[in-house]
Amino acid sequence: MRLYLFADSGEACIGIEKDGFLYDVSDIAGDDMISLIEYFEDYREEFLERLNEEDAKKIEIGNAFILAPYYNPQKIICIGKNYLEHCNEANANPPSKPVVFSKYITAIIGNDDYIIHPEETNQLDYEGELAVIIGKEGKRISKENAFDYVFGYSIINDVSARDLQFSEGQWVRAKSLDTFAPFGPCIVTKDEIENPQNLRIQTRLNGELMQDDNTGSMIFKIPDLIEFVSRNITLVPGDIISTGTPSGVGHFKNPPRYLVPGSEVEVEIEKIGILRNKVKEYSEWN
Secondary structure, eight states: OEEEEEEETTEEEEEEEETTEEEEOHHHHTTOHHHHHHTHHHHHHHHHHHHTOTTOOEEEGGGSEEOOSOSOOSOEEEEESOBHHHHHHTTOOOOSSOEEEEEOGGGEEOTTOEEEEOTTOSOEEOOEEEEEEEOSOBSSOOGGGGGGGEEEEEEEEOOEEHHHHHHSSOSHHHHHSTTOEEEEEEEEEGGGOSOTTSOEEEEEETTEEEEEEEGGGBSSOHHHHHHHHHTTSOBOTTOEEEOOOOSOOGGGSSSOOOBOTTOEEEEEETTTEEEEEEEEEGGGOO
Protein backbone atom coordinates (compact mmCIF):
# COMPACT_ATOMS: atom_id res chain seq x y z
CA MET A 1 0.00 0.00 0.00
CA ARG A 2 0.95 3.62 -0.51
CA LEU A 3 0.19 5.65 2.62
CA TYR A 4 -0.13 9.43 2.75
CA LEU A 5 -0.84 12.02 5.40
CA PHE A 6 -2.90 14.86 3.96
CA ALA A 7 -4.82 17.87 5.22
CA ASP A 8 -8.59 18.11 4.87
CA SER A 9 -10.45 21.11 6.31
CA GLY A 10 -7.58 21.78 8.67
CA GLU A 11 -7.40 18.21 9.93
CA ALA A 12 -4.66 15.65 9.27
CA CYS A 13 -5.99 12.52 7.58
CA ILE A 14 -4.38 9.24 6.58
CA GLY A 15 -5.07 8.14 3.04
CA ILE A 16 -4.29 5.08 0.95
CA GLU A 17 -3.64 5.64 -2.74
CA LYS A 18 -5.60 3.71 -5.35
CA ASP A 19 -6.13 4.65 -9.00
CA GLY A 20 -5.15 8.28 -8.48
CA PHE A 21 -7.31 8.81 -5.39
CA LEU A 22 -6.55 8.93 -1.68
CA TYR A 23 -9.05 6.87 0.30
CA ASP A 24 -9.50 8.36 3.76
CA VAL A 25 -8.98 5.71 6.47
CA SER A 26 -8.80 8.11 9.41
CA ASP A 27 -12.06 6.75 10.84
CA ILE A 28 -10.37 3.34 11.01
CA ALA A 29 -6.83 4.23 12.11
CA GLY A 30 -7.01 7.82 13.37
CA ASP A 31 -4.43 10.39 12.30
CA ASP A 32 -1.33 8.92 13.99
CA MET A 33 0.80 7.35 11.26
CA ILE A 34 3.29 5.84 13.71
CA SER A 35 0.48 4.05 15.54
CA LEU A 36 -0.78 2.79 12.19
CA ILE A 37 2.71 1.52 11.38
CA GLU A 38 2.89 -0.36 14.67
CA TYR A 39 -0.56 -1.95 14.37
CA PHE A 40 -0.84 -2.11 10.58
CA GLU A 41 -1.68 -5.80 10.40
CA ASP A 42 -4.66 -5.20 12.69
CA TYR A 43 -6.02 -2.71 10.15
CA ARG A 44 -5.07 -4.38 6.88
CA GLU A 45 -8.39 -6.12 6.15
CA GLU A 46 -10.42 -3.01 6.93
CA PHE A 47 -8.14 -0.98 4.67
CA LEU A 48 -8.66 -3.42 1.81
CA GLU A 49 -12.42 -3.28 2.31
CA ARG A 50 -12.33 0.54 2.27
CA LEU A 51 -10.51 0.53 -1.07
CA ASN A 52 -13.41 -1.43 -2.56
CA GLU A 53 -16.26 0.66 -1.13
CA GLU A 54 -18.10 2.53 -3.88
CA ASP A 55 -19.11 5.38 -1.56
CA ALA A 56 -15.79 5.65 0.29
CA LYS A 57 -14.58 9.14 1.18
CA LYS A 58 -11.75 9.95 -1.20
CA ILE A 59 -9.96 12.82 -2.90
CA GLU A 60 -8.00 13.04 -6.13
CA ILE A 61 -4.35 12.93 -5.19
CA GLY A 62 -3.61 15.94 -7.38
CA ASN A 63 -6.06 17.99 -5.32
CA ALA A 64 -4.83 16.84 -1.92
CA PHE A 65 -2.58 18.92 0.33
CA ILE A 66 0.12 16.36 1.08
CA LEU A 67 1.96 16.54 4.40
CA ALA A 68 5.06 14.68 5.54
CA PRO A 69 4.06 11.10 6.41
CA TYR A 70 4.65 12.02 10.07
CA TYR A 71 6.60 14.56 12.09
CA ASN A 72 7.33 12.74 15.33
CA PRO A 73 9.66 9.79 14.88
CA GLN A 74 11.75 8.97 17.92
CA LYS A 75 14.85 8.89 15.73
CA ILE A 76 16.14 9.90 12.31
CA ILE A 77 19.25 7.78 11.90
CA CYS A 78 21.44 8.87 9.00
CA ILE A 79 24.23 7.04 7.23
CA GLY A 80 27.19 8.86 5.72
CA LYS A 81 29.55 7.83 2.93
CA ASN A 82 27.46 4.82 1.89
CA TYR A 83 27.94 4.99 -1.89
CA LEU A 84 31.40 4.35 -3.32
CA GLU A 85 31.18 7.03 -6.01
CA HIS A 86 30.12 9.58 -3.40
CA CYS A 87 33.24 8.68 -1.40
CA ASN A 88 35.29 9.10 -4.56
CA GLU A 89 33.90 12.54 -5.38
CA ALA A 90 34.64 13.62 -1.80
CA ASN A 91 38.17 12.17 -2.03
CA ALA A 92 37.33 10.06 1.03
CA ASN A 93 38.22 6.46 1.75
CA PRO A 94 35.21 4.13 1.89
CA PRO A 95 34.38 3.43 5.54
CA SER A 96 35.04 0.02 7.09
CA LYS A 97 31.80 0.25 9.07
CA PRO A 98 28.70 2.43 8.75
CA VAL A 99 29.08 6.12 9.52
CA VAL A 100 26.10 6.99 11.73
CA PHE A 101 24.78 10.42 12.71
CA SER A 102 21.36 11.90 13.37
CA LYS A 103 19.02 14.65 12.28
CA TYR A 104 16.64 16.32 14.71
CA ILE A 105 12.95 15.72 14.09
CA THR A 106 12.21 19.46 14.11
CA ALA A 107 13.88 19.57 10.67
CA ILE A 108 11.08 17.52 9.06
CA ILE A 109 8.97 19.13 6.34
CA GLY A 110 6.70 17.62 3.72
CA ASN A 111 6.44 17.53 -0.04
CA ASP A 112 6.10 21.02 -1.59
CA ASP A 113 7.06 22.70 1.69
CA TYR A 114 9.84 25.27 1.56
CA ILE A 115 13.44 24.58 2.50
CA ILE A 116 14.56 27.70 4.34
CA HIS A 117 17.95 29.13 3.37
CA PRO A 118 19.39 30.34 6.70
CA GLU A 119 21.63 33.36 6.98
CA GLU A 120 24.41 31.23 8.51
CA THR A 121 25.27 29.33 5.32
CA ASN A 122 26.37 30.10 1.79
CA GLN A 123 26.75 26.43 0.86
CA LEU A 124 23.30 24.85 1.05
CA ASP A 125 23.26 21.40 -0.53
CA TYR A 126 20.92 18.50 -1.33
CA GLU A 127 21.31 14.75 -0.72
CA GLY A 128 18.65 12.42 -2.10
CA GLU A 129 18.29 9.27 0.03
CA LEU A 130 16.17 6.16 0.46
CA ALA A 131 14.44 6.15 3.84
CA VAL A 132 13.78 2.85 5.60
CA ILE A 133 10.79 2.94 7.96
CA ILE A 134 11.03 0.66 10.99
CA GLY A 135 7.85 -1.27 11.77
CA LYS A 136 8.42 -2.93 15.12
CA GLU A 137 10.67 -2.67 18.14
CA GLY A 138 13.94 -4.57 18.09
CA LYS A 139 17.48 -4.69 19.39
CA ARG A 140 20.46 -6.79 18.30
CA ILE A 141 18.66 -7.64 15.08
CA SER A 142 20.55 -10.01 12.79
CA LYS A 143 21.03 -9.31 9.09
CA GLU A 144 19.06 -12.44 8.35
CA ASN A 145 16.01 -11.12 10.21
CA ALA A 146 16.40 -7.43 9.37
CA PHE A 147 13.53 -7.14 6.90
CA ASP A 148 11.13 -8.51 9.53
CA TYR A 149 11.57 -5.14 11.23
CA VAL A 150 11.03 -3.01 8.13
CA PHE A 151 7.58 -1.52 7.56
CA GLY A 152 8.26 0.26 4.29
CA TYR A 153 10.16 2.91 2.40
CA SER A 154 10.07 6.61 1.67
CA ILE A 155 12.37 9.45 0.54
CA ILE A 156 14.47 11.92 2.52
CA ASN A 157 16.46 14.88 1.27
CA ASP A 158 19.35 15.20 3.72
CA VAL A 159 19.73 18.96 3.25
CA SER A 160 23.14 20.11 4.48
CA ALA A 161 24.92 23.39 5.17
CA ARG A 162 28.36 22.39 3.92
CA ASP A 163 30.29 25.34 5.36
CA LEU A 164 28.92 24.51 8.82
CA GLN A 165 29.44 20.78 8.30
CA PHE A 166 33.10 21.06 7.42
CA SER A 167 34.03 23.85 9.84
CA GLU A 168 32.47 22.54 13.05
CA GLY A 169 33.95 19.06 13.30
CA GLN A 170 30.54 17.36 13.51
CA TRP A 171 27.55 17.08 11.20
CA VAL A 172 24.45 17.25 13.35
CA ARG A 173 23.85 21.02 13.40
CA ALA A 174 24.68 21.46 9.73
CA LYS A 175 22.10 18.81 8.82
CA SER A 176 19.43 19.54 11.45
CA LEU A 177 18.53 23.18 10.95
CA ASP A 178 14.81 23.79 10.59
CA THR A 179 13.40 22.46 7.28
CA PHE A 180 16.54 20.39 6.54
CA ALA A 181 14.69 17.05 6.44
CA PRO A 182 12.16 16.99 3.60
CA PHE A 183 10.37 13.63 3.95
CA GLY A 184 7.77 11.92 1.77
CA PRO A 185 5.66 12.18 -0.22
CA CYS A 186 4.38 8.82 1.04
CA ILE A 187 5.33 5.52 2.65
CA VAL A 188 5.27 2.44 0.45
CA THR A 189 4.82 -0.77 2.42
CA LYS A 190 7.59 -3.32 1.97
CA ASP A 191 5.35 -5.85 0.20
CA GLU A 192 5.06 -3.38 -2.71
CA ILE A 193 8.83 -3.32 -3.32
CA GLU A 194 10.33 -6.71 -4.05
CA ASN A 195 13.95 -5.57 -3.91
CA PRO A 196 14.74 -2.24 -2.20
CA GLN A 197 18.38 -2.71 -3.24
CA ASN A 198 17.46 -2.29 -6.90
CA LEU A 199 15.78 1.12 -7.12
CA ARG A 200 16.88 3.98 -9.33
CA ILE A 201 17.49 7.12 -7.27
CA GLN A 202 17.75 10.55 -8.91
CA THR A 203 17.99 14.15 -7.78
CA ARG A 204 17.21 17.10 -10.03
CA LEU A 205 18.05 20.74 -9.39
CA ASN A 206 15.84 23.14 -11.35
CA GLY A 207 15.07 20.26 -13.70
CA GLU A 208 18.72 19.32 -14.30
CA LEU A 209 19.76 15.79 -13.34
CA MET A 210 22.40 15.95 -10.61
CA GLN A 211 22.35 12.50 -8.97
CA ASP A 212 21.57 9.25 -10.77
CA ASP A 213 22.37 5.88 -9.23
CA ASN A 214 20.80 2.69 -7.92
CA THR A 215 20.26 1.68 -4.30
CA GLY A 216 22.18 -1.48 -5.12
CA SER A 217 25.32 0.68 -5.06
CA MET A 218 25.15 1.09 -1.28
CA ILE A 219 28.34 -0.03 0.44
CA PHE A 220 26.36 -1.24 3.46
CA LYS A 221 23.02 -2.73 2.47
CA ILE A 222 19.82 -2.30 4.46
CA PRO A 223 20.27 -5.49 6.54
CA ASP A 224 23.85 -4.46 7.37
CA LEU A 225 22.63 -1.07 8.58
CA ILE A 226 19.83 -2.48 10.71
CA GLU A 227 22.16 -5.02 12.30
CA PHE A 228 24.84 -2.40 13.00
CA VAL A 229 22.54 0.30 14.37
CA SER A 230 20.42 -2.04 16.49
CA ARG A 231 23.42 -3.63 18.16
CA ASN A 232 23.25 -1.10 21.00
CA ILE A 233 20.35 1.16 19.98
CA THR A 234 16.76 -0.03 20.28
CA LEU A 235 14.76 0.58 17.13
CA VAL A 236 11.06 1.39 17.51
CA PRO A 237 8.14 1.78 15.11
CA GLY A 238 8.46 4.94 13.05
CA ASP A 239 12.23 5.24 13.36
CA ILE A 240 13.76 6.33 10.06
CA ILE A 241 17.05 5.09 8.69
CA SER A 242 18.23 7.40 5.92
CA THR A 243 20.57 5.19 3.97
CA GLY A 244 23.06 7.63 2.45
CA THR A 245 23.35 9.59 -0.77
CA PRO A 246 24.91 8.78 -4.15
CA SER A 247 27.46 10.91 -5.96
CA GLY A 248 26.45 14.17 -7.58
CA VAL A 249 25.92 16.44 -4.58
CA GLY A 250 26.30 20.11 -5.34
CA HIS A 251 29.33 20.72 -3.12
CA PHE A 252 31.59 18.51 -5.22
CA LYS A 253 30.49 19.79 -8.62
CA ASN A 254 32.98 21.92 -10.55
CA PRO A 255 31.96 24.66 -10.00
CA PRO A 256 29.83 23.86 -6.93
CA ARG A 257 26.05 23.94 -7.38
CA TYR A 258 24.37 25.08 -4.20
CA LEU A 259 20.71 25.64 -3.38
CA VAL A 260 19.72 29.30 -3.43
CA PRO A 261 16.40 31.06 -2.89
CA GLY A 262 14.16 30.13 -5.81
CA SER A 263 15.82 26.74 -6.40
CA GLU A 264 13.63 23.68 -6.83
CA VAL A 265 15.00 20.28 -5.86
CA GLU A 266 13.35 16.96 -6.66
CA VAL A 267 14.38 13.56 -5.33
CA GLU A 268 12.84 10.65 -7.21
CA ILE A 269 13.10 7.00 -6.23
CA GLU A 270 11.69 4.28 -8.42
CA LYS A 271 8.44 2.74 -7.11
CA ILE A 272 8.12 5.39 -4.38
CA GLY A 273 7.64 8.75 -6.08
CA ILE A 274 9.00 12.29 -6.18
CA LEU A 275 9.80 14.51 -3.20
CA ARG A 276 9.76 18.12 -4.39
CA ASN A 277 10.72 21.27 -2.48
CA LYS A 278 11.59 24.86 -3.29
CA VAL A 279 14.00 27.09 -1.39
CA LYS A 280 13.24 30.49 0.10
CA GLU A 281 15.13 33.09 2.11
CA TYR A 282 14.99 32.96 5.90
CA SER A 283 13.60 36.50 5.88
CA GLU A 284 10.58 35.28 3.86
CA TRP A 285 9.77 32.46 6.30
CA ASN A 286 6.51 33.13 8.12
